[in-house]
Amino acid sequence: MCGFALTGVVAATAPESSEHAQRVGSTVPFEECLPGTEARVADPGGGTRPPEGGELTPSEAARYHRQLREELVSLRGQDLQPPQTVPVVVHVVSAEDGRGDVSDERLQKQVDVLNTAYSGGEAAAAARSAGGTGTAAEEAAAEEAADTGFRFELTDVTRTADDEWFTNFEEHRDTIRAKLRQGDAGTLNIYTADLGPGLLGYSTFPQDYEENPDQDGVVVAHDTLPGGDREKFNLGHTTTHEVGHWLGLFHTFQNGCTDPGDYVDDTPYEREAASGCPEGRDTCPEQAGEDPVTNFMNYSDDACMTHFTAGQGKRMVEHWAAFRAGSSQARSG
Incomplete structure (x- = not known):
């Protein structure tokens, strides 16, 4: 393993060779494909599909992984660290009658949720609230939870009242993002709008920034932010999830039970997405x-989502170093 944890904060050392001790056992044939996105849906079995090409195929995931390994060659042997803070710009797209006009207070709460989640604090809080009587899954999560080292700071908010953009964001997404996006590779741009009943959010990957910088960012349904009225999905972890993709992570169920899974050593294989809060699955x-x-x-x-692992933290740090570091607005640690 080339990754290590230092005082609870995930860091990484760029590999000394092109071989890396992550799950890369079987080679997936390369094929040309469009930039992809990963999404989060309210019902995995409900037929909702993410925009911009759908969920990643094994070959697309392998392509992204290969791009990461290639970029890390020039960083070989270096001590890789997350930035001290990631600037966050939120673009609130609302209806002209005020629907979806998320308050500044809720936006700050969302950033607070990100900071708790990425510091490992969510699992610790769950363990404390359980008072030693938590489920096996909660206890395991508390042990696995890592401080990824990533921290976020809300630096700007834009507000656009447009009925068409609000209710048909996907149809106008390229125009919206190109017009509103701020900053560079190290600036997290989040867009909120009405995404319909099934889709909670989606994100681009860091590998696609160079070719499509004005499309980089995270899109989430406005009612998934803390205090929203999306049942079961209103604590802000849709944004937590999508920022994970923005930092390079795949779903835990990527590739199912087949090697190399999600390319992270310390997340167990999973055949398909979980729904609800199943125990012992x-x-x-x-x-x-x-x-x-x-x-x-x-x-x-x-309510069931509590942590990232050390392996996921290391992979995010690697993606940051490979594709987002050097940004003039991202304050390096």
């Missing part, structure tokens, strides 16, 4: 460990 019984139901990169209800 093990969809890959021939692989070690029960399903990572409480991991932020699953599809579980917000």
Whole structure:
């Protein structure tokens, strides 16, 4: 393993060779494909599909992973660190009658949720509230939870009242993002709007920034922010999940039970997305460990999501160093 944890904060050392001790056992044939996005849906079995090409295929995930390995070659042997803070710009797209006009207070709460989640604090809070009587999954999450080192700061908010943009964001997304986006590769742009009943949010990947910088960012349904009225998904962890993609993570169920899974060593294999808050779920019984139901990169209800692992933290740091570091607005640590 080339990653390590230092005082609870995930850091990484760029690999000394092109071989890396993550899950890369089987090679997936390369094929040209369009930039992808990953999304979060309210009902994994409900037929809702993410925009911009759909969920990542195994070959698309392999392409992204290969791009990461190639970029890390020039950083070989360096001590890789997350930035001290990531500037966050939120673009609130609302209806002209005020629907979806998320308050400044809720926006700040969303950033607070990100900081708690990425510091490992969510799992610690869940363990404290359980008072030693938590489920096996909650106890395991508390042990696995890592401080990824990433911290976020709300630096600007834009507000646009436009009925067409609000209710048909996907149809106008390229125009909206190109017009509103601020900053560079190290600036997290979040867009809120009405995404319909099934889609909670979606995100671009860091590998796609160079070719499409004005489309980079995270899109979330406005009612998923803290205090929203989206049942089971109103604690802000849709944004937590999508920022994970923005920092390079795949779903925990990427590639199912098949090697290399989600390309992270310390997240168990999972055949398909979790729904609700299942306990003792093990969809890959021939692989070690029960399903990572409480991991932020699953599809579980917000109340069940508690942590990132050290391996996920390391992978995010690697993506930051490879594709987002050097940004004039991202304050390096």
